[in-house]
Amino acid sequence: MDLDTARTLAELAELHALTGAPATGARRVCWSEDWERARAFLIERLQQLPVTVERDEAGNLWALLPGRSDRVVAVGSHLDSVPGGGWLDGPLGVLGALAVLRAVAAGEPPQRTLALVDWADEEGRFGRSLYGSAAAAGTLDLAAARKLTDAAGLRLPDVLAAHGIALDRVHEARGRLARLDAYLELHIEQGPVLEARGEAVAAVTGTAGTERRRLRFTGRGGHAGTVPMELRRDPLAAAARTTLAVAEVARRHGGVGTVGAIEAHPGIPTAIPGTVELWLDQRHAQARPLATMVAETLEAASAAAGQHGVELAVEPVWSIEPIPFDPALVALAREAAGGGEPLPSGALHDAAEVARAGVPTAMLFVQSLGGISHAPDEDSRPEHLRAGIEALGRLAGEALRR
Ligand code: HGY
Numbered sequence: 001m002d003l004d005t006a007r008t009l010a011e012l013a014e015l016h017a018l019t020g021a022p023a024t025g026a027r028r029v030c031w032s033e034d035w036e037r038a039r040a041f042l043i044e045r046l047q048q049l050p051v052t053v054e055r056d057e058a059g060n061l062w063a064l065l066p067g068r069s070d071r072v073v074a075v076g077s078h079l080d081s082v083p084g085g086g087w088l089d090g091p092l093g094v095l096g097a098l099a100v101l102r103a104v105a106a107g108e109p110p111q112r113t114l115a116l117v118d119w120a121d122e123e124g125r126f127g128r129s130l131y132g133s134a135a136a137a138g139t140l141d142l143a144a145a146r147k148l149t150d151a152a153g154l155r156l157p158d159v160l161a162a163h164g165i166a167l168d169r170v171h172e173a174r175g176r177l178a179r180l181d182a183y184l185e186l187h188i189e190q191g192p193v194l195e196a197r198g199e200a201v202a203a204v205t206g207t208a209g210t211e212r213r214r215l216r217f218t219g220r221g222g223h224a225g226t227v228p229m230e231l232r233r234d235p236l237a238a239a240a241r242t243t244l245a246v247a248e249v250a251r252r253h254g255g256v257g258t259v260g261a262i263e264a265h266p267g268i269p270t271a272i273p274g275t276v277e278l279w280l281d282q283r284h285a286q287a288r289p290l291a292t293m294v295a296e297t298l299e300a301a302s303a304a305a306g307q308h309g310v311e312l313a314v315e316p317v318w319s320i321e322p323i324p325f326d327p328a329l330v331a332l333a334r335e336a337a338g339g340g341e342p343l344p345s346g347a348l349h350d351a352a353e354v355a356r357a358g359v360p361t362a363m364l365f366v367q368s369l370g371g372i373s374h375a376p377d378e379d380s381r382p383e384h385l386r387a388g389i390e391a392l393g394r395l396a397g398e399a400l401r402r
């Protein structure tokens, strides 16, 4: 397959210049104007190919290149980013898929239909990662999704409606996955392993289990200058103790635990907060230790609440179990990547939702410099990006033929 990887690297840089900036990072938060610019950037290029471009009921974008059978091999990722994210997380897989589409379109019709897919809101603007692929997989909990809001308090159903999407109908996107014989995703590793190994590209074994909750501590607000320390019921002190416990528990069990956001109300220097909301994200490659991490952390949170005389309310936001990818496809991906040891993914990917819908799925990782991601200085070496796109082409060629 003759892939124009130089063109893809140029397009990745162009997309970042259009929808982000080196110092402040990517602005492609899903459903935002910059994310719409990114979609338009992709659609403009797809329209130069003999493909049909469609948006499904959840807002995922599909481009189909007909093959000799209507069974489909899908290749994709996500154009949306976290606020201030990097230039590669997502677009590498979507524009890498575009490079494969171009190369296959230049030849005879493939044995299977080839689809490029750009999943909507992989980053979980509303707290639930993998929104678009979950809708297509039928695993999006609509009742829970109806209540979700983003950091600015905008409701998920309203933002979808503003883009012509009815939340109650998003599961109608499910039909497409039934036609997939394989789903392939190229992504940056977003961690330090490949750099430590000195490898450019590797296959991925699967994704870690993830538990996400919002903890609400309710104490008694008051004047920062007049309330004696022994009379305080300070929810932020309880949240701080809990945050330290999250890290200890994660270390104890070999997982990861993150408090990525704490919001104090009223959130001013001269008032003891009345309430504090804390976002908790815990992950582990195995389900049982992950469950133990959650239990121990919630125990520590209620002990901290007791110590500070505040109330604790725990709201589960979302969880996904550890997802293994298809062993046969992972073996093909390993070969395409040059034979290095496949590695597990601590980050979530749309591939997890597609795999748990029963579609044979595999991923390829490209080395991340310094293991940095979800930050403006996310980067990879150009020769590694090109090697990753070439490996994706080899893997897609195999999957189309076998
Ligand atoms: O949270 C994740 O792992 C993904 O990057 N959204």
Ligand code: MN
Pocket: 078, 089, 090, 122, 187, 348, 349
């Ligand atoms: Mn990603």
Ligand code: MN
Pocket: 082, 089, 123, 374
């Ligand atoms: Mn991400």
